[in-house]
Amino acid sequence: LFAGPCDFIFASAKAGDLPPLGPPEIAFAGRSNVGKSSLLNALTNRKTLARVSHTPGRTQQLNFFALGGEPGAERLRLVDMPGYGYAAVSKEKVASWGALMRNYLRGRASLARVFVLVDGRRGVKPVDAEMFDLLDQSAVSYQVVLTKHDELKISERGAVVAATAEALSKRPAAYPEIIFTSSQTGEGIPALRGAVAQLLAE
Numbered sequence: 080l081f082a083g084p085c086d087f088i089f090a091s092a093k094a095g096d097l098p099p100l101g102p103p104e105i106a107f108a109g110r111s112n113v114g115k116s117s118l119l120n121a122l123t124n125r126k127t128l129a130r131v132s133h134t135p136g137r138t139q140q141l142n143f144f145a146l147g148g149e150p151g152a153e154r155l156r157l158v159d160m161p162g163y164g165y166a167a168v169s170k171e172k173v174a175s176w177g178a179l180m181r182n183y184l185r186g187r188a189s190l191a192r193v194f195v196l197v198d199g200r201r202g203v204k205p206v207d208a209e210m211f212d213l214l215d216q217s218a219v220s221y222q223v224v225l226t227k228h229d230e231l232k233i234s235e236r237g238a239v240v241a242a243t244a245e246a247l248s249k250r251p252a253a254y255p256e257i258i259f260t261s262s263q264t265g266e267g268i269p270a271l272r273g274a275v276a277q278l279l280a281e
């Protein structure tokens with residue numbers, strides 16, 4: 080699934096502008112700088128994906144990629160969601176971000192799960208909780224992926240996992256298992272691939 084091509088297929092810049100439904104979609108969300116680009120590169124074994132999403136003008140879009148086959152015959156779509164929580168962003172941009180996200184999240188039948196990246200050094204912050212709120216309200220299954228595992232001491236890792244589990248415990252749409260990853264060491268990447276493969280098998 081992750082060894083084959085990973086081609087850019089569609090960019091959604093405004094609400095209502097989405098590609099026709101196709102195979103299952105998995106989306107990746109997270110605050111700016113959480114390590115989303117690095118993780119997507121590690122997950123898909125290539126650099127093109129994040130390069131496309133980081134192209135000027137594309138950072139505020141939902142970027143769709145075909146996985147496990149050529150576009151049109153792909154087994155899975157990966158959706159790179161625009162980063163959030165960036166302090167310098169205008170109110171208008173926040174509003175259009177919200178409209179874009181809500182439009183996609185509400186009633187996208189092929190959306191199997193959103194992986195919400197949370198910085199392992201920081202833990203769950205209010206901007207992350209706002210994303211959880213949106214997903215709970217949209218009744219979209221989501222799973223937290225902690226990033227930057229390599230930046231924490233062994234003794235600190237258990238505490239951040241426990242605090243994250245606690246933050247998710249009463250959230251209806253949250254999948255309880257937390258995956259701790261590092262794009263630098265590869266920690267957690269097989270577990271993340273396994274979670275995706277399991278979604279496809281369901």
Ligand code: GDP
Nearest residue numbers: 111112113114115116117227229230261262263
């Ligand atoms: P994005 O804004 O969420 O796409 O984040 P990036 O992937 O561009 O990463 C933001 C910063 O975090 C960069 O300086 C990366 O080098 C760093 N980073 C990303 N992943 C890791 C990781 O697993 N470990 C460490 N130590 N740094 C990381």
